[in-house]
Amino acid sequence: MTKEALCELAIAAREQAYAPYSGYTVGAALLAADGHVYTGCNIENAAFTPTVCAERTAIFKAVSEGERKFTMMAVAGGKAGQPGEAFPPCGVCRQVLAEFCPPDFPILLAETGGRYTTYTLAEILPLAFTPKHVD
Ligand code: THU
Numbered sequence: 001m002t003k004e005a006l007c008e009l010a011i012a013a014r015e016q017a018y019a020p021y022s023g024y025t026v027g028a029a030l031l032a033a034d035g036h037v038y039t040g041c042n043i044e045n046a047a048f049t050p051t052v053c054a055e056r057t058a059i060f061k062a063v064s065e066g067e068r069k070f071t072m073m074a075v076a077g078g079k080a081g082q083p084g085e086a087f088p089p090c091g092v093c094r095q096v097l098a099e100f101c102p103p104d105f106p107i108l109l110a111e112t113g114g115r116y117t118t119y120t121l122a123e124i125l126p127l128a129f130t131p132k133h134v135d
Contacts, residue, residue, distance in 0.1 A: 013076070014084065034067070059096055059100065104120050
């Protein structure tokens with residue numbers, strides 16, 4: 001699985017988003033160590049706070065299927081029906097990633113048109129609170 005292909009899967013996952021309130025559709029594609037890809041989209045709710053982000057949908061799908069080792073994640077988002085520009089994971093999703101992924105875990109911010117920028121988890125979540133702090 002190339003980085004470009006994972007980005008395309010994240011962009012495609014935007015189409016499943018349920019985002020009637022914000023109008024922002026987000027897709028994520030999470031590559032597991034065994035080669036399996038788990039996709040996710042944002043799923044909003046009339047009560048607002050139960051809304052879940054695309055990244056957490058993908059991670060929770062994977063972990064609930066028995067996966068705990070991940071290689072990289074691609075994220076794509078933007079206004080529904082419009083091309084996406086870099087759409088970085090929210091703080092809650094960064095924290096959930098830090099539970100399962102190492103500091104050098106690559107996060108690809110996919111843009112429509114094939115471009116992407118890569119950040120490590122440590123770059124976007126420095127001084128992370130991780131399982132080792134509650135050993
Ligand atoms: N959203 C995500 O899916 N991922 C993020 O990391 C940031 C925000 C969603 C939540 C909400 O449905 C919409 O984008 C606008 O905040």
